[in-house]
Amino acid sequence: MPELPDVELVRRRLQRGIGGAIITAAHSTDRRVLRPQSPSAFGRALSGRTVREVNRRGKWLRILLDDDARLFSHLGMTGWWVERDRDSPKQRSERARIDVLRNDGRPSSVRYLDSRRFGRLIVAKEDITEWRSLGPDPLVDGIRVQALVDKLGRSRRAVKEALMDQSVLAGVGNILATEALFNARIDPRSRSDALSRAEIGKIARGLDTALRHELDARERAATDDFLDVFSVYGRAGEPCPRCRSPIARVVLGGRTTTFCKKCQIRRGRPAARTKRRKTRRRPAN
DNA sequence: CTCTATGTTTAATT
DNA sequence: GAATTAAACATAGA
Numbered sequence: 001m002p003e004l005p006d007v008e009l010v011r012r013r014l015q016r017g018i019g020g021a022i023i024t025a026a027h028s029t030d031r032r033v034l035r036p037q038s039p040s041a042f043g044r045a046l047s048g049r050t051v052r053e054v055n056r057r058g059k060w061l062r063i064l065l066d067d068d069a070r071l072f073s074h075l076g077m078t079g080w081w082v083e084r085d086r087d088s089p090k091q092r093s094e095r096a097r098i099d100v101l102r103n104d105g106r107p108s109s110v111r112y113l114d115s116r117r118f119g120r121l122i123v124a125k126e127d128i129t130e131w132r133s134l135g136p137d138p139l140v141d142g143i144r145v146q147a148l149v150d151k152l153g154r155s156r157r158a159v160k161e162a163l164m165d166q167s168v169l170a171g172v173g174n175i176l177a178t179e180a181l182f183n184a185r186i187d188p189r190s191r192s193d194a195l196s197r198a199e200i201g202k203i204a205r206g207l208d209t210a211l212r213h214e215l216d217a218r219e220r221a222a223t224d225d226f227l228d229v230f231s232v233y234g235r236a237g238e239p240c241p242r243c244r245s246p247i248a249r250v251v252l253g254g255r256t257t258t259f260c261k262k263c264q265i266r267r268g269r270p271a272a273r274t275k276r277r278k279t280r281r282r283p284a285n
Numbered sequence: 286c287t288c289t290a291t292g293t294t295t296a297a298t299t
Numbered sequence: 300g301a302a303t304t305a306a307a308c309a310t311a312g313a
Contacts, residue, residue, distance in 0.1 A: 117309060
């Protein structure tokens with residue numbers, strides 16, 4: 001579930017649950033999620049510390065501690081944090097837990113759930129490269145059209161692939177990019193550097209609209225379940241909500257992309273590439 | 286059984 | 300070198 005709106009919701013939840021609290025215990029034994037750190041380092045770095053604040057940039061969360069150490073959390077594809085009673089049993093997908101004593105005196109516990117384990121937990125003394133190399137965050141920094149023009153105008157990739165580049169705008173994933181381009185009425189296969197300034201302005205607006213719509217839906221949702229509040233994402237074959245023509249499906253940058261061929265305008269095509277012989281790589285076994 | 290999935294990194298290829 | 304691509308990671312659900 002994690003794209004920017006989901007991660008922002010999780011940030012607020014963590015801030016409420018453990019912001020200002022003393023960590024009484026922290027455990028994780030999952031070497032996949034902790035890669036490449038040792039499970040003992042996780043507990044050692046967190047236990048006894050006080051949580052100063054919980055921040056977010058793009059899809060990364062940062063939990064700042066009183067000794068200036070910090071825990072970074074990326075949710076991958078299926079990661080999620082939940083607040084539970086301290087004695088609440090471990091779920092199958094639980095990969096880590098942090099138990100705290102809040103300053104209102106109430107004990108609490110947050111659990112990291114992640115069935116596929118694409119997510120990561122990283123303890124560090126300073127900001128990690130993955131965090132520092134993120135582009136501007138649409139909520140934290142706002143979306144500046146000129147910055148987008150500078151970046152998109154220099155890329156020859158399909159505009160949707162460029163939008164999902166975390167150094168262009170942090171937090172834009174497959175859903176947001178798909179929805180933003182539908183709102184902007186621009187074909188996701190358009191060559192990024194073929195777009196006019198006005199069109200990039202429309203993408204910025206479309207992104208802002210999609211972002212607020214999803215954040216709003218997340219805020220009022222009663223559960224953590226996947227929310228289907230999208231115009232075209234996941235709707236291949238269904239009628240376009242604007243013109244009723246069937247929604248098309250293509251693959252860009254390895255990700256399923258849906259759009260309306262009728263009302264999303266194409267601006268140039270991706271760079272011509274020489275045909276390539278079909279080759280098969282043997283799986284690393 | 287097959288196919289798909291909200292993300293990122295890595296190795297291979299142009 | 301850069302840029303682009305498919306595959307890999309691991310699991311659940313339809």
